[in-house]
Amino acid sequence: MVERCDVAVIGAGPAGLAAARTAAGHGARVLLLDAQPRCGGQVWRHDVAHRAPHAARSAIRAVGGKVDWRPHHQVVAADGRRLLAETPEGAVAIEAAHVVLATGARELLLPFPGWTLPGVTGAGGLQALAKQGWPLAGKRVLVAGSGPLLLAAAATLRRHGAEVLGIHEQASAARVAAFAAQLWRWPARALQAARLRAALTGVPYRCGSFVRRAFGTTQLEGVELHDAHGTRQIACDHLAVGYGLVPNIELAALLGCALDHDTVHPRVQADELLRTSVPGVLAAGEAVGVAGLAAARIEGALAGHVAGGNEAAARALRPARVRARRFAALLARQFALDPRLRALADAGTIVCRCEDVPLAALDGCVDARSARLVARCGMGACQGRICGAALAELGRFPRGGLRRPPLFPARLATLAAFLQPTIPEIEP
């Protein structure tokens, strides 16, 4: 089945919702796709037990009836600008005059001894699971890693009944204080931080503190924490640990969009109107560099104006975008990772969880390709999304990601549906 539309928006988080709504407002026929069952993305993920924030509800309401919303649509391949999505009902090909990539970000998860134990999750990861209904009442949870996301995650976990033992931020107290001192420049952020602090009254927030090791036999039993005072062990049921976010650039790369490699984790290159290097393909939000919710919403609207043919309206949003983007620079500076975090994994620590590849197996591998060939590192179901970002952060194999379809494991029937009509086009 081939679907045609004016604008296909990939990703229904804050950026994608804004792009879809804005483009539809210009009269465009818009398809909004997401692999998830509900819209909202990660930051506005549906919570089975609690009402969504007002902004999320109004953004989701705003696309209702105006765009063609397609949940459970996982884009797995592309040919030119034609996209192939896998759905529970079969394959769908999508042809659009404009594509807006609002693919968001994933969590940066770094390997350390014990991180494969059940009970160890990402910080945003456990937050997402809690919102899905994962039972946390009475569970002892330690939150660790870096960045403001830890506070948001901890607040959600507490609201779901978890006993949050503490939040362990790897950045120093001086860095965190410098961050907080700048927060007044973004009043919405400052207000959110104040609300989170209030929601987390009584939960210790420790800076310059990180998890060195998780222990347990068949599941997590506790962690070893390190800070300026030394090392100590603490018993817990869950460890929610995340080191910030990594842009999801895989689809952009598959479409041939140029990437910016000025940071450890590449981001989609886009001009001031969020046009990528591929004509007709725009990118908005975390995919063009992690900057948070405010920037994502502005950029989604900006890209929606461009895709809808109103460049003047898009240009009018540029100052707001620049201001929101400054927040990204502040985040990156004040929450820069302690180099010791890159040395937590020992020789036996699994780095590629899909294929059970220990760090030592990568000795002698000069790049990601040799790591795949020699050790199967990055060859599993996640296709290197977890270990690839981790190894790049560890200074191994930068720019090593796979750039070929399928982007996610797909059924053969899906790929067959895609290949049949395209083979004659490739070899006429």
Place this chain on the structure above:
Amino acid sequence: MTAHASVRLQVDGQPVEVPEGASVAAAVARVAPTRFRDSVHGAPRAPLCGMGVCFECRVRIDGRVQLRACMVPVREGMQVDTHG
């Protein structure tokens, strides 16, 4: 907290009741929270990312293998098997 309708399903043959709109991962968490699947070397694995990226939560749902439990909402009467 607000009141919600429940959905009943089976995980590894055991009946489970979870709120409507919950994911299969949340249902499995009530039966086998520490072993969604076995790693290639046989170690127990459970969800890591919660958002469909890591594939650690793969289970069998109504006979279909290798589905991400965190991406699938529960349905009445669903049959879920871990190690699938």
